[in-house]
Every structure is written in C-alpha cells, then in structure tokens.
Amino acid sequence: MLPFTLLSVLLTVMGSATAHPKPMPCSTNAERLKRGLPVRSPSRKALYNAALRIRADPSEAVTFAYSGGVNQYTIPADGYYxxxxxxxxxxxxxxxxxxxxGTAAQVNTTLYVTSGTTLDIVVGGKAADLRTYGGAGGxxxxxxxxxxxxxxxAxxxxxxxxxAYPNYYAGGDAKADLSSTAGSGTQDGGAAGGTNGQGGSSYNGPQGGGGxxxxxxxxxxxxxxxxxxGGISKPNWTGGTSFDTNANGGFGGGGGxxxxxxxxxxxxSGGGSGGRFGAGxxxxxxxxxAGLDTVVTIGHRGNGVVIITPLPGVA
Structure with a gap:
C-alpha cells in the first residue's frame, strides 16, 4: 500500500490534469470555428508553395515562338502564372x-494576373551571322x-x-541579373549600355554598330x-539595319x-555598340x-521564346 502522503500527491496531480487539460493547438480553420476563434487566411507565400506542389498540366502552357511580330494573349482567369x-x-x-x-538571357518568374488582362508578347530574334563584318545584336x-x-x-x-585580324571578339552576353544597366561594347570607343530602360549608345566614328x-x-x-x-523600341521593335543589309539586328530591338x-x-535596357573593331x-x-522566386540565367542561343503557364490550385 502506498504511503498516505504519496497517494495524496498523485491524486492531486491527476485531479489537476483532469480539471485543467492543456489546450490543443488549432491546426485547421474548421477547428478554430468550433472553438469560436477567427479563421486564418493563408499567406501569399503559402499559396505560392501550394501551387508549386501541384504539377501544372503541360497542355495548359501557352508557347510563343519567334515570329518577327508582336503577339497578344488575354489572361483567361484570375490567378498566378x-x-x-x-x-x-x-x-x-x-x-x-x-x-x-553573345548569348541571351532567360528570366523565370511567377506573377498574379487578373482575368481579361491583354498582354503584348515580343519574342526576340537571333541576328543573322556575317562572314566579314560586325555581327548584329540579338x-x-x-x-x-x-x-x-x-x-x-523582359x-x-x-x-x-x-x-579584327588576327583577333576575334565574341559578342557580349546579356546581363546575368536584374541590373537596369546593359552591357557596354568592347575595344577602343566601345559605347555604353543603356540604363533604366533606355537604349544603348553607338560608337562615335565610322563603321560603328548600332545600339x-x-x-x-x-x-x-x-x-x-x-x-x-540602332534598334527600335515599342511598339514596332524592329532591328537596326546593318552595313550588310542581309544581317540586320534581331527583332526585339537588336542593333545593326x-x-x-x-x-x-x-x-x-539596350546594349552599347562595339568600338573600332569591337563587339557589341x-x-x-x-x-x-511583384514577381515570386525570379531567376535569371544566360547561355541561351538561337531565337527567343515566351512561355506562359497557369499554376493550378491558386485562384
């Protein structure tokens, strides 16, 4: 038989646990409603993570390949794309x-867009290659x-x-980040790239390329x-003319x-042209x-592309 004092302590502890149970955390809004507590709205980040856990149907993706013109796309429903x-x-x-x-950039991002919004889609073209003269910009x-x-x-x-015999200068790659300043041209007199959305400068001399x-x-x-x-901005987006007219700047404002x-x-922002015997x-x-988890990479060759994919599960 337990001593009287020990038995009293045990009974006291058990009674206290029965009379004052430790409240359980509310893990769902249904539980919170039962207990008269306000519901919680999921955070924007939580909604985004939920979307990523649901694999997008490839058939829902809309792909815009290079066409040499401006395309349009109307958002069908409110949501993340x-x-x-x-x-x-x-x-x-x-x-x-x-x-x-130079290689082009690829930008991946996720944005919330409302139903009925019409978007202009500009897909940049690869500039044609030349045998002897300066290549045009993409x-x-x-x-x-x-x-x-x-x-x-963008x-x-x-x-x-x-x-520039005996030297060869590769064109500058697109910027590898979201810096608002574009790349400058190489060699003596290389022109400065544009900044804050402006076009790039051109070489101040004969035989120069366009910004x-x-x-x-x-x-x-x-x-x-x-x-x-120089390349032309919106709404036309035509490439600049080159000394060799068979290889003008790529559609999307490439310099000739x-x-x-x-x-x-x-x-x-547009890149700056090469200097005397320099690359663009x-x-x-x-x-x-407002974009979520934006990533920039470089190394893309060929014509550009734009792909828009609705993310299911986020309305």
Whole structure:
C-alpha cells in the first residue's frame, strides 16, 4: 500500500490534469470555428508553395515562338502564372575563326494576373551571322500590358561578334541579373549600355554598330560611313539595319552591325555598340517587383521564346 502522503500527491496531480487539460493547438480553420476563434487566411507565400506542389498540366502552357511580330494573349482567369522569357542570340562574325554572337538571357518568374488582362508578347530574334563584318545584336523579349505598357518581364539579347585580324571578339552576353544597366561594347570607343530602360549608345566614328533598343527608347545610331543603326523600341521593335543589309539586328530591338563594329542586344535596357573593331554589348533584364522566386540565367542561343503557364490550385 502506498504511503498516505504519496497517494495524496498523485491524486492531486491527476485531479489537476483532469480539471485543467492543456489546450490543443488549432491546426485547421474548421477547428478554430468550433472553438469560436477567427479563421486564418493563408499567406501569399503559402499559396505560392501550394501551387508549386501541384504539377501544372503541360497542355495548359501557352508557347510563343519567334515570329518577327508582336503577339497578344488575354489572361483567361484570375490567378498566378509562370513566365519563361528568353531573348535572342547575337549574330556572329564568321570569317576564319568564329567571333560568336553573345548569348541571351532567360528570366523565370511567377506573377498574379487578373482575368481579361491583354498582354503584348515580343519574342526576340537571333541576328543573322556575317562572314566579314560586325555581327548584329540579338533582339530582346518582353511581356507587357497592351493597354498601358506596364512591363512585367523582359530578357536581354546578346551582342554581335566582330573580327579584327588576327583577333576575334565574341559578342557580349546579356546581363546575368536584374541590373537596369546593359552591357557596354568592347575595344577602343566601345559605347555604353543603356540604363533604366533606355537604349544603348553607338560608337562615335565610322563603321560603328548600332545600339540595342530598351523598353523606353531606341538604340543609338552611328553617324559615320558604313555603320549600323540602332534598334527600335515599342511598339514596332524592329532591328537596326546593318552595313550588310542581309544581317540586320534581331527583332526585339537588336542593333545593326557596322563594317568594323558589332551591334548590340535589345532588352529592358539596350546594349552599347562595339568600338573600332569591337563587339557589341548584351541587353539587360527586368521582372516586376511583384514577381515570386525570379531567376535569371544566360547561355541561351538561337531565337527567343515566351512561355506562359497557369499554376493550378491558386485562384
């Protein structure tokens, strides 16, 4: 038999546990309603994570390949949409050893867009390669609202390569981040890239390449002989003309190549053209501050592409 004092302690503890049970945490809103507590709304991040756990149906993805014109897409329903936006590669100067064109950027982001919003889709084109002259710049790709030109996403194009025997200069790659300043051209007199959405500058001399277009302005044009012109911004997005008219700048505002200077890539801000016997700079990128988990990569070659995918499970 337990001593009286020990038995009393045990009975006291058991009685206390029975009379005052430890409250259980409410893990669901149903439990909170039963207990008269306010419901909790899921955080924006929680909604996004829930969407990622549900695999998007590939058939729901809408792909816009390069076409040389501006396309439109109307958002079918309120919700989160994944955007993959790639720019166009710069043109190479291929005489002897290749002076390759710069690679384009790819921007991935997720944005909430409301039903009925119409988007303009610009898919940047790869600039054609040339045998002896400066390559032209690749076009930038962008997605923005048709009604008020509210930019959602933009990916820069690559700069054009240039040959200066015995040297070969590859075009500048698009920027690898969301910096608002585009790449500058190489060699003596290389022009500065645009900043904050403006077009890139051009080489101030003969045979210079054209600057790449930015979202807010055209690229600069060299005034010397045998030069390329700057890429054109919205709404037309045409590439600049090159000294060799068979290889103009890529659609999406790529700058044209000069006889001795590479053109520049289009983008959020346009790249600067190459200096005397220099290569063009790559364009810069943009993603709305409302975007979730935005990632920028470079290394894309060929024409650009834009892919828009609704994320199921998030309304």
């Amino acid at each position: 994944g955007f993959v936006v790639q720019g166009g590669e710069g043109g190479a100067s291929t005489g002897g050893t290749n002076a390759l064109g 076009g930038g790709s962008s997605v923005y609202t048709s009604s008020d030109f509210d930019l959602l996403v 990916a820069g194009g690559g700069g054009g390569g240039e040959i 790449g277009a930015g979202f807010l302005g055209n690229g600069g044009s060299s005034t010397g002989v045998s030069s390329g012109t 190549g000069g006889a001795a200077s590479g053109g520049s890539g289009g983008g959020y 700079g790559g364009g810069s990128n943009f993603a709305s501050v």
